[in-house]
Amino acid sequence: MHSVVETLPSPPEAPAKSDPPRSQYLSNEDHALVARACAGDERALRHFYNAYQAQVRGHLHRLLGADPDIDDMLQTVFTNAFLALARFKGQSTISTWLYRITANSTHNLLRQRFRRDRVKSALRSFNISRQAHLQTDRIDTRDEVSRVLKCLHPDLRETFVLYHYEGRTLQEISQILSKPISTVGDRLSRARRKLKEILASS
Amino acid sequence: MSFSARQPPAPQPRYRCHECREDADLVLTHRASSGVEALYDAHLQACADCRRFASRLRATYEGPPQPSTPDLVSQTREFAQIMGRVDRNALRRPGVAALTPLLRAPAAAAGLAATAMGVVVLLLNPSIGPSDGSSGTGGTAMGLAGGSLRAPHDTQRPMAGGIEHHSQTFGRVVAGRGLLQRSNGDTIRSNSFAPGSKFETTADPLQVSLAGKLLATFQPGASVSWDNASPTRIQLTLERGLIAIRYDREEDDPELLVHTPTGIVRVLGTVFTVEVDDHRDTLVSVLRGRVEVLDAKTKRHVAAVEAGYRFEMATSTVFDVSHREVEAALALSHDAILDEAPVQLPFGHVPESWVVPGLPSNPEQRILANVPEPSPVDDNLFKSTRKRPRYARRNEIEPDLAEDAILRELVERAQRSIEQAEISRDLERCRELYASAGTRFLAANCLSKFLQQFGDNPNAVEGRLLLGILRMDFAQDYQVAERELKRFLAQAPNHKLAELAVYKLWLGSTEDGQIATAVTRGRAYLRRYPNGRYVGRILRRFPELKSEL
Numbered sequence: 072m073h074s075v076v077e078t079l080p081s082p083p084e085a086p087a088k089s090d091p092p093r094s095q096y097l098s099n100e101d102h103a104l105v106a107r108a109c110a111g112d113e114r115a116l117r118h119f120y121n122a123y124q125a126q127v128r129g130h131l132h133r134l135l136g137a138d139p140d141i142d143d144m145l146q147t148v149f150t151n152a153f154l155a156l157a158r159f160k161g162q163s164t165i166s167t168w169l170y171r172i173t174a175n176s177t178h179n180l181l182r183q184r185f186r187r188d189r190v191k192s193a194l195r196s197f198n199i200s201r202q203a204h205l206q207t208d209r210i211d212t213r214d215e216v217s218r219v220l221k222c223l224h225p226d227l228r229e230t231f232v233l234y235h236y237e238g239r240t241l242q243e244i245s246q247i248l249s250k251p252i253s254t255v256g257d258r259l260s261r262a263r264r265k266l267k268e269i270l271a272s273s
Numbered sequence: 274m275s276f277s278a279r280q281p282p283a284p285q286p287r288y289r290c291h292e293c294r295e296d297a298d299l300v301l302t303h304r305a306s307s308g309v310e311a312l313y314d315a316h317l318q319a320c321a322d323c324r325r326f327a328s329r330l331r332a333t334y335e336g337p338p339q340p341s342t343p344d345l346v347s348q349t350r351e352f353a354q355i356m357g358r359v360d361r362n363a364l365r366r367p368g369v370a371a372l373t374p375l376l377r378a379p380a381a382a383a384g385l386a387a388t389a390m391g392v393v394v395l396l397l398n399p400s401i402g403p404s405d406g407s408s409g410t411g412g413t414a415m416g417l418a419g420g421s422l423r424a425p426h427d428t429q430r431p432m433a434g435g436i437e438h439h440s441q442t443f444g445r446v447v448a449g450r451g452l453l454q455r456s457n458g459d460t461i462r463s464n465s466f467a468p469g470s471k472f473e474t475t476a477d478p479l480q481v482s483l484a485g486k487l488l489a490t491f492q493p494g495a496s497v498s499w500d501n502a503s504p505t506r507i508q509l510t511l512e513r514g515l516i517a518i519r520y521d522r523e524e525d526d527p528e529l530l531v532h533t534p535t536g537i538v539r540v541l542g543t544v545f546t547v548e549v550d551d552h553r554d555t556l557v558s559v560l561r562g563r564v565e566v567l568d569a570k571t572k573r574h575v576a577a578v579e580a581g582y583r584f585e586m587a588t589s590t591v592f593d594v595s596h597r598e599v600e601a602a603l604a605l606s607h608d609a610i611l612d613e614a615p616v617q618l619p620f621g622h623v624p625e626s627w628v629v630p631g632l633p634s635n636p637e638q639r640i641l642a643n644v645p646e647p648s649p650v651d652d653n654l655f656k657s658t659r660k661r662p663r664y665a666r667r668n669e670i671e672p673d674l675a676e677d678a679i680l681r682e683l684v685e686r687a688q689r690s691i692e693q694a695e696i697s698r699d700l701e702r703c704r705e706l707y708a709s710a711g712t713r714f715l716a717a718n719c720l721s722k723f724l725q726q727f728g729d730n731p732n733a734v735e736g737r738l739l740l741g742i743l744r745m746d747f748a749q750d751y752q753v754a755e756r757e758l759k760r761f762l763a764q765a766p767n768h769k770l771a772e773l774a775v776y777k778l779w780l781g782s783t784e785d786g787q788i789a790t791a792v793t794r795g796r797a798y799l800r801r802y803p804n805g806r807y808v809g810r811i812l813r814r815f816p817e818l819k820s821e822l
């Protein structure tokens with residue numbers, strides 16, 4: 072008599088996991104990476120992190136300036152990204168998708184910082200103008216960049232940073248911020264105008 | 274008289290500071306015409322204020338400097354923190370689809386396999402029906418009659434965390450052989466030991482359970498000491514060799530530290546191996562979860578090692594885990610986190626929660642033979658270089674020879690029963706598996722079949738005892754062990770192995786941290802068996818019960 076084990080049928084094949092749909096924005100490697108990361112492969116997630124952490128870190132640095140919360144925010148962005156990977160439909164490149172997650176993740180923080188810094192920057196501007204006669208000709212413009220950017224309203228700052236620092240097109244920024252292109256263009260013009268005003272007034 | 278006609282000069286456009294600053298961004302972004310650019314440049318030549326303005330505006334358009342990229346170690350730590358957040362969020366948000374297939378797949382596979390097996394078994398042998406009034410298709414992937422083993426009203430008690438009582442700080446030998454010594458050098462002859470004990474293995478591996486919390490396998494040639502077990506910390510020191518540890522840490526459980534000559538491995542709950550090679554270098558491999566490696570002297574963080582990686586501390590390099598580490602840890606392959614079937618026992622496959630690079634994801638193919646072997650293994654690497662005393666072998670402890678003989682007899686009896694029924698031909702292999710400490714955990718598979726076929730037979734009641742013991746030893750699942758032992762005692766209260774069952778009941782409640790229950794059971798044992806063979810072990814953990822004698 073055959074054993075029970077011998078006569079057991081082979082276990083049914085597990086249904087194939089639904090891969091993300093093919094997309095013009097993703098290379099084959101990106102497809103494979105996302106599929107493996109969706110399946111919970113920690114090495115794929117690490118690969119994902121390695122590939123994009125510099126982009127996210129740089130973007131956060133340019134967006135928030137030298138902020139002690141950048142590391143925490145970076146973790147938040149990747150945590151949100153990993154948890155949302157299964158919902159990524161490939162309708163943009165991974166980097167654009169990450170910019171969008173970054174924008175959503177930093178939205179509240181940017182506004183909090185802006186409100187907090189507005190008073191501080193006003194006081195600082197006042198002090199600088201009072202001590203203008205003591206200043207030398209040498210101005211450390213690099214340090215000024217972060218300060219000037221912080222004076223921009225978060226909406227304008229996001230657009231300016233994405234366009235001028237990250238090299239995104241208006242179309243991509245429109246995708247990232249979920250705003251019409253006309254709004255993005257308007258924000259960009261306002262950001263440039265505001266920057267000139269800030270620099271001229273200081 | 275002639276007059277030279279002098280043409281009036283062409284009017285120069287007014288281009289002052291205001292216009293210059295208006296055009297500055299156009300020029301910087303190359304959107305200005307060449308004429309405007311010329312005027313702009315000319316004005317800048319003459320106006321210092323506008324030059325300064327233009328310089329600052331250019332700097333603003335260029336952006337702040339690129340931040341420095343953290344080093345590999347910091348990145349690894351950061352990734353570990355991200356994964357920690359992901360885990361917490363995934364658990365908090367049950368609807369999260371991403372990253373949870375690992376948590377769901379085994380349950381689904383177990384369900385499918387159990388259904389398939391249940392259907393086939395019922396088709397082949399219609400006489401096997403549901404018992405205890407529960408469904409016959411409620412079995413497990415192992416084919417155990419789960420319905421008959423799990424009462425409908427059973428509820429899962431939350432695992433007790435932490436070490437609250439002195440009696441929980443003991444360890445015991447589960448399988449294998451080795452040399453056990455107290456801190457003063459005396460040889461330990463019992464299979465129960467306290468913190469401060471030292472272990473040395475020669476030719477065979479030794480598997481021990483420490484504080485009822487973690488299961489460790491010491492590979493041949495290992496020298497380990499168990500330094501401490503407190504509510505906050507369990508400490509081991511590895512002098513040489515390779516050890517594999519599974520620590521399914523509950524909330525409030527102590528953290529685990531493994532000290533080596535060059536490092537400290539800090540664990541919060543995972544499956545991993547640590548080895549100290551001939552050069553006294555530390556190598557840490559992680560199969561599930563993650564561990565943190567600290568410098569032994571400075572106590573500073575060196576690296577966080579993720580699942581699937583092997584970290585060599587001497588060179589700070591990371592490799593994939595290999596065949597060797599998986600082999601060492603395979604005896605710990607029970608997957609408590611993913612195991613939703615309470616009577617399922619390990620059966621030698623690499624659990625799906627273990628990250629082993631190159632190993633197929635198909636559960637059937639997740640066996641040791643398919644684990645890639647990246648480099649040849651030097652067999653002499655872990656052989657002890659010290660000359661061993663000739664009498665060492667005689668002093669080696671075995672996991673309670675009498676109890677071992679009883680369990681062995683139970684397996685053989687199960688084999689005979691199944692042979693009589695002409696059901697399985699694999700039982701000879703099963704018996705061989707049980708005979709070796711390194712593969713004993715695999716014997717549970719044939720016992721599962723035995724119980725599936727004869728679980729309701731009064732003559733097979735010992736199977737419940739054996740299942741309870743194996744479940745307690747290899748899965749540290751004290752609840753199922755308690756249930757099986759109670760059923761054994763209910764069915765055969767005067768069985769010759771009832772004393773063993775009563776003792777195991779007491780041991781399970783002690784290691785599970787159910788101290789009040791343990792005291793009651795210890796008292797019951799002492800009253801029933803005042804001259805029993807386990808009296809000493811009970812009194813050692815609960816000296817207050819001496820008055821019962």
